[in-house]
Amino acid sequence: MxxxxxxxxxxxxxxxxxxxxxxxxxxxxxxxxxxxxxxxxxxxxxxxxxxxxxxxxxxxxxxxxxxxxxxxxxxxxxxxxxxxxxxxxxxxxxxxxxxxxxxxxxxxxxxxxxxxxxxxxxxxxxxxxxxxxxxxxxxxxxxxxxxxxxxxxxxLAKGGDPVVTPADVPFRIGKAVPVATGSDLLIITTGITLQFALVARKMLAAEGIKAGVLHVPTVKPLDQDGILSRIAKVRGVVTIEEGVRLGGLGSAIGELMLDEGLVRPLTRIGLPDEFTLHYGTQLEQLAYYGISGDGIVRAARKLLGGRVRTRTLAHAARRKLLRVRPQPSTQVQRGTSRRA
Amino acid sequence: MRNNYRKSIPLDRRSLALRKLILSAYTSARRGHLGSYLSLVEILRVLYDSVLRYDPRKPDWPGRDRFILSKGHGSVALYAILADKGFFSPELLPTFVKFDSMFGQHPDSRKVPGVEACTGSLGHGLSVGVGMALSARIDKQKHRVFVVISDAESQEGSVWEAALSIAKHNLTNLVVIVDYNHMQSYGRTREVLDLEPLAAKWKSFGFGVEQVNGHDVKKLRQSFLKAVNKPSRPQVVICHTVKGKGIAGIENNVSWHHKTKLSDEDVEMLYANLRQRGSEN
CATH class of the missing domain: 3.40.50.970 (Thiamin diphosphate (ThDP)-binding fold, Pyr/PP domains)
Known part of the structure; x- marks a missing residue:
């Protein structure tokens, strides 16, 4: 790249x-x-x-x-x-x-x-x-x-990243790139996380979940119409980015939904509010934080699970409060996620 | 040796008139960096009277010399000389820092004709000037770049990054001017973070160094013209100045570096002491 x-x-x-x-x-x-x-x-x-x-x-x-x-x-x-x-x-x-x-x-x-x-x-x-x-x-x-x-x-990414963007969609600065459609879930990506969305989409299809994929290379200015029109068609949204959850693409999507009054259950996959203590490879780090196809699948299952459809905001808040955070570990837990 | 450059110089009518323009903005807003404006006046006056090429009716004329006030907190001195030269009406100066004014406490190139860069955070302007000087060289254009930095600004590391770069490219189309008033917000530069030996520092970076009394109009003109007269290496002119120059009670008085909420008595005192200084001369 x-x-x-x-x-x-x-x-x-x-x-x-x-x-x-x-x-x-x-x-x-x-x-x-x-x-x-x-x-x-x-x-x-x-x-x-x-x-x-x-x-x-x-x-x-x-x-x-x-x-x-x-x-x-x-x-x-x-x-x-x-x-x-x-x-x-x-x-x-x-x-x-x-x-x-x-x-x-x-x-x-x-x-x-x-x-x-x-x-x-x-x-x-x-x-x-x-x-x-x-x-x-x-x-x-x-x-x-x-x-x-x-x-x-x-x-720029690492280089040698798999080519996954559709060749027939011309690049336009400030425009999202529709990659795949699906009526249950929309996976919104930026940078190299598009490849993970495509993997997850296949895995979810096997479970009967129809996931669309929208790639957002231009994080700013955000393609508000292009994003909202696709969010409107699904029941839940998962954003995924190789970066901090605070303020990144996921935050931008959340702000957009709230500002425009088009709210769907949203899971933002990204880095938690901490500095990593690990080395290894880029892919190991990404997997560790659930920034992966597996991470998306886990997030999608939670998001669209049986209770999702009737979940109220109060209920969601209660669930969040009760959730027990895993204790920080100094050992690398390869291939596992602490988020999702 | 340094003291010779700091000998007290009486101000002529033009220097006093420019200071009155400065007071018209400062006393209207009742805030600002008065001491920092007043040390700059003769430097700017000589540049705009005798050195820079520009057309106030066409501030964007491509052949103009570029001037950057990197010590952006000296803004009102720049506004005063630009008004004096016809870039805009001096009557606008009292709008200083009002809601719809084009004059902020730091100069904004988006708003003020004749201002080339948004400065105010120290240690930025010299690098912007380097980019302009390199571009002029690429395009084989003859215009020159002048950047005024302050002494306290020279405590920023980025100034010395820029100095390395100027020397690397032997940018003889850029002149660095230091307004060396030997004071900063907290106190004497010598005590806060000493810059000495300042001339030797610039020399060791590969610059030709000229030192001058920054209120001596004749000597300033000589120094600036020498600096642009086909030098073989980049030039810095260190102007030894007096913070608050020209108003009794303000000179070398650190409490006048930056003030807000001037009282009526303060305003009266400033004009009286400037008049008094004028009649002394």
Whole structure:
């Protein structure tokens, strides 16, 4: 996905002189072709993200369309103030290509986990926040970034992620991508979690639950109509994201339902309000927190179980109060979920 | 040596007139960073009178020099010189920080003609200036970039990230100007977080360093013009200034760094002491 996006930056730069590439301290050889062919618009500027974000703003104020790439947490959080003040307030066309969204860098520890990017950046006015599911979707997105008027944050996944997006649906920034229909449940995804929804959909079908899948690569601006019109057709909604539950895609969907008075039982799958103590792989972490096909199936069963249809809000609240939380464990419980 | 740069300089009529414009905004709002405005006046006056290329009727003219007040809390001094130069009417200044005003306590490029960047959080403007200077170089444009930073602002690490970057690219089309009034909100910069030896720091980063009395109009002009006259390396002009310059009782008085809720007596005192300073000269 990263390769696809950076290749696209090269292609965009070839055809449009406004395009500038800025990296911090990327891997040796990154975009060598760009550097060789357009050296005056290629910048590898060292580990100084606060400065670089301001610099991107200065370039954009001078008519450039700068594409910035570095490790996600350093691209939005180290320099969050610059992102907000220098880039977002004047609504500048800066593109932040954030490597390693979510749990990609989990072997590197909590310093490198970009699990709050969608939640944080969603609160920033003028900011567009996009998490594509696979390289094919990235390829469809990138050409549209050239003339988008404001700043864009693009979350990159690990790379080599299975291609699961429908090739026949053109990418439109701010539009949800309908992937599958189903009358019982709607699974709403962003980023690489689309693949888990597709797995879960099959498993649920075997149990007689018809689940639709709506992929929401653009977390902001949210495709309100596209989402609401599909929520209206189902009995329950499960959102799933590789990030914090507080403030992320699930929160956005919940807020939308409440704001518009179209409320369905909702389960938000994502990270609980804690810092992980584990390493391992991205998939191990995701499974641990139930961000998986299994996690969706468990959530769907609960959501649509016999009592769901008659459950009142008071009853739901009582159930929640009585639920016993498992004690935190220092041991990795591979393949199990503490949420769901 | 430093004291020579800080010799007390009498202010001429123009400097006093600009300070009156500043007071028209400040005393209307009865709040602001008066000390920080007053140390900047001659720096801005010389830049806008003798150095910068601009057209107040076309604030977006692409060939203009870019000026960024990175110490955004000095905003009213900038508003005063922009009004003086015709970017907008001086009569608007008393709307300062009113609900519908274009003048906030920190300058906003979305609202004020002639303001290039939203500043106010320290340590941002120099990097924005670097982006502008690099873009000008890519596009082979001749305009230059001037960024005024403050001494306390130089305590932000991002300023030195930007300094590394300016040196790397040998950005001789960007001039860093330090308003070095030796004071910050809590007290003397020397005591809060010392910057000395400041000139040696910039020199070690690869800059040509010029030091000047920041209220000496003639010397400021010489320094700025020298800094843009085909230098071989990036230039910084360290302007030694007096916080609150030009109003007796305010000068070097840390309690006037930022104030709110000025009393009627305060307002009267400010105008009286400015007039008094004018008649002394």
């Amino acid at each position: 990263r390769k696809t996006s950076l290749e696209q930056v090269y292609l965009l730069a070839k055809k449009d002189k406004r395009v500038v590439f800025v990296g911090s301290d990327l891997g040796h050889g990154t975009l060598d072709k760009f550097k060789a062919e357009m050296p005056d618009r290629f910048f590898m500027e060292g580990v100084s993200e606060q400065h670089l974000t301001g610099m991107l703003a200065g370039m954009a104020l001078s008519g450039k369309v700068p594409y910035f790439n570095t490790i996600a947490v350093f691209a939005y959080r180290r320099c969050l103030e610059q992102v907000i003040l220098d880039v977002a307030i004047p609504n500048l066309p800066v593109r932040i290509i954030a490597s390693g969204g979510g749990f990609v860098y989990v072997p590197l520890g909590p310093t490198h986990l970009a699990t709050d990017d969608l939640a944080i950046l969603r609160t920033v006015p003028n900011m567009t926040v996009i998490a594509p599911a696979d390289a094919a979707e990235m390829a469809r997105l990138m050409p549209l970034t050239l003339n988008w008027p404001g700043p864009i944050y693009i979350r």
